[in-house]
Amino acid sequence: MDNVMREAGKLASIPVDVALEYEDRKDIMMEDVNHHLTSHPDIGVLLGQNPLAVMYDNHRNHAMFMVNVFKLNAFELLAKTLVWVYRSYHARGFSYDYFSLELNAWLQAAEKHLTPSAAKAVGEIYQWMLDSHKDMVVLSQVPADPFAALNPAFEDKRRLFLAALLRGDSRECLRQGSESATSKKSVEDFYLQVVQPSLYAVGTLWETGDISVAQEHLASALVARVMAAVVSPLLELITPPRGGAVITAAPNEHHELGAWMVADFFRMDGWDVHYLGSNTPEADLLKFLSDVKPFLVCVSVAMSFNLEKAQQLIASMKADPALKDIRVLIGGYFFQSVPDLWKITGADGWAIDAAAAVKTARDWWTRDQR
Ligand code: B12
The missing domain is CATH 1.10.490 (Globin-like)
Structure with missing residues (x-):
C-alpha cells in the first residue's frame, strides 16, 4: 500500500x-x-x-x-x-x-x-x-483487522460487545455498557477500546459482504441506545469551566456516532457542548454559530464525498468577520488513513479520535487564556 x-x-x-x-x-x-x-x-x-x-x-x-x-x-x-x-x-x-x-x-x-x-x-x-x-x-x-494495535486488556470486551451488536442483542449491549461505563475514565475506555473498534469491525464486515446494511443499521442503532441510556446520564453533572463547543457532522454527512462520541468527551472535559447530530445544513450552522459564538466548532466527516461540503463550510466561516475567529477542528474515519488530508479542508486542526480532539481543544483554550 x-x-x-x-x-x-x-x-x-x-x-x-x-x-x-x-x-x-x-x-x-x-x-x-x-x-x-x-x-x-x-x-x-x-x-x-x-x-x-x-x-x-x-x-x-x-x-x-x-x-x-x-x-x-x-x-x-x-x-x-x-x-x-x-x-x-x-x-x-x-x-x-x-x-x-x-x-x-x-x-x-x-x-x-x-x-x-x-x-x-x-x-x-x-x-x-x-x-x-x-x-x-x-x-x-489483504484482510483488514480492525482490532489490531488496540489495548489487549479489552480484547474480551470487544469480542463480546461486537457479538452482541451482530446478534442485535440490546439487553446484552446495555448490560455491557452499564458494567463498563461507570466513571469518566471507564467511559473513555469503553468508547475508544470497545465501542469504536466494534463499529469499525461492523464496517469491515459490511465491506466484505458478510453482513447487510440492515445489520449495520441495527448495530449503530444499538450503540446509540447504549450511549443515550448508559453514558449520557453520567455526563449531566459536569459544570462547564471551559468555553463553548459546537459539535456537528458536516452538511450531508449521515454518520453521527463519531461526532456524538467527540461531544461526550468534550462534556467530560467540562466544555459547554452544543451537539447538533448529523447532516447540519451549512446556512443553518453558520447562523447557529453566530448566535452561540462558541470557542470552537468540531466538524465530523466520514464519507469522502462530503469533504468538499466541509471545505465550503470552513471557507464560509473564515470569510465571515463574525465567525473567522472560531477555531475549527475536523475529524472522521477516513482522515485517519490519509495523512495531511485534513489540511485541504482549511480547518485549524485535526485529531485522530475523541481523546486527541479534547487535548487539541484544551491546548488552544489554555493558550488563549494567557
Ligand atoms: C454505522 C455506520 C453507518 C450508519 C451510520 C448511523 C449513524 N447514526 O451514525 C449508516 C447505516 C447510516 C451508514 C451509511 C452508510 N455508510 Co457507513 N458506516 C458505519 C460504520 C459501520 C460505523 C461508523 C461509526 O459510527 N464509527 C464509530 C465512530 C466512533 O468512529 P469515527 O466515526 O471514526 O469517529 C471517531 C474518530 O474518527 C474521531 N472523529 C469523528 N468525528 C470527528 C470530528 C472531529 C472534529 C474530530 C477532531 C474527531 C472526530 O473521533 C471519533 C471518536 O473517537 C462505518 C465503519 C467505520 N469504519 O467507521 C461505516 C462506513 C463509514 N460507512 C461506509 C459506507 C460505504 C456507507 C454507505 C455508503 C453504505 C452503507 N454501508 O450503508 C452509507 C452512506 C450514507 C450516506 N449517504 O452518508 C464506509 C465508508 C467507506 C469509504 N470508502 O468511504 C464505512 C467505512 C464502512 C466500510 N468499512 O466500508 N453507515
Whole structure:
C-alpha cells in the first residue's frame, strides 16, 4: 500500500478549471460509461448477476467522488478508496475485469466530452488507476483487522460487545455498557477500546459482504441506545469551566456516532457542548454559530464525498468577520488513513479520535487564556 500511496502522491495536480469542466460534463460522460458497459456481451458475468442498477449507482458515486478528488487533488485518498471499491464490490459479486472495463470507459468518455487539455490532465489520472489494477486486486484481498494495535486488556470486551451488536442483542449491549461505563475514565475506555473498534469491525464486515446494511443499521442503532441510556446520564453533572463547543457532522454527512462520541468527551472535559447530530445544513450552522459564538466548532466527516461540503463550510466561516475567529477542528474515519488530508479542508486542526480532539481543544483554550 505504501508504494501505491507514494505513486499516487506523485500524480500531477488538476487545475481548477479542469475539475470544474469534469463536474459540468460528468452526467454526459456517465451516460456513455453506462451505455458502454450495459451493451457489453458479458455484462451479467462482469456484475456477478447483480442488477444493472447497482452498477449505475456505482458510476454515479464514482463521478461525484472524482469531482472531489480533482477539486482537492486528493490522490492518496483516491488510492485508498480504490482499494475499498475493489474489495466491497468484488465481495458483492463484481468481477475484477469489470473495474478495468469501467475505468477504460471513463477514459474514453473523457476524451470524447472534455476539451483536449482537460481530457489529457484527467486521462493521466485514469491511466494511473488502470495501471494500478493488479496492485488493487492484491491489496483489496489483504484482510483488514480492525482490532489490531488496540489495548489487549479489552480484547474480551470487544469480542463480546461486537457479538452482541451482530446478534442485535440490546439487553446484552446495555448490560455491557452499564458494567463498563461507570466513571469518566471507564467511559473513555469503553468508547475508544470497545465501542469504536466494534463499529469499525461492523464496517469491515459490511465491506466484505458478510453482513447487510440492515445489520449495520441495527448495530449503530444499538450503540446509540447504549450511549443515550448508559453514558449520557453520567455526563449531566459536569459544570462547564471551559468555553463553548459546537459539535456537528458536516452538511450531508449521515454518520453521527463519531461526532456524538467527540461531544461526550468534550462534556467530560467540562466544555459547554452544543451537539447538533448529523447532516447540519451549512446556512443553518453558520447562523447557529453566530448566535452561540462558541470557542470552537468540531466538524465530523466520514464519507469522502462530503469533504468538499466541509471545505465550503470552513471557507464560509473564515470569510465571515463574525465567525473567522472560531477555531475549527475536523475529524472522521477516513482522515485517519490519509495523512495531511485534513489540511485541504482549511480547518485549524485535526485529531485522530475523541481523546486527541479534547487535548487539541484544551491546548488552544489554555493558550488563549494567557
Ligand atoms: C454505522 C455506520 C453507518 C450508519 C451510520 C448511523 C449513524 N447514526 O451514525 C449508516 C447505516 C447510516 C451508514 C451509511 C452508510 N455508510 Co457507513 N458506516 C458505519 C460504520 C459501520 C460505523 C461508523 C461509526 O459510527 N464509527 C464509530 C465512530 C466512533 O468512529 P469515527 O466515526 O471514526 O469517529 C471517531 C474518530 O474518527 C474521531 N472523529 C469523528 N468525528 C470527528 C470530528 C472531529 C472534529 C474530530 C477532531 C474527531 C472526530 O473521533 C471519533 C471518536 O473517537 C462505518 C465503519 C467505520 N469504519 O467507521 C461505516 C462506513 C463509514 N460507512 C461506509 C459506507 C460505504 C456507507 C454507505 C455508503 C453504505 C452503507 N454501508 O450503508 C452509507 C452512506 C450514507 C450516506 N449517504 O452518508 C464506509 C465508508 C467507506 C469509504 N470508502 O468511504 C464505512 C467505512 C464502512 C466500510 N468499512 O466500508 N453507515
